[in-house]
Amino acid sequence: MTTRRCVRVIFRRFHEKYPSGEMSDEVIALFPDMPSGRGFVTSYMHVGQHGDASYPGLMKTTRPARSTDPDVIALTKELRRIGYKLCPRRHRVKR
Secondary structure, three states: OOOOOOEEEEEEEEOEEOOOOOEEOOEEEEEEEEEEEOOEEEEEEOOOEEEEEOHHHHHHHEEEOOOOOHHHHHHHHHHHHOOOOEEEEOOOOOO
């Protein structure tokens, strides 16, 4: 039997204005231990799914998302459904 290793994940929420004036408040999952090359880490969102992300950049431009947030709960379920075994972290992780 193969045991999957726990993957550290940090959930962050965007809080920025689009040029149209609308607010973006989407949640992003960052995987600080999964480098994707060029100094980026792997990320995941409902829309767009997997992608590259600048970890230091997103730490500056997003805010922490609470584990009780319905969007975080939904994203956690989605990640588990596609095979991730998650170890959520509440704070910034040293890389």
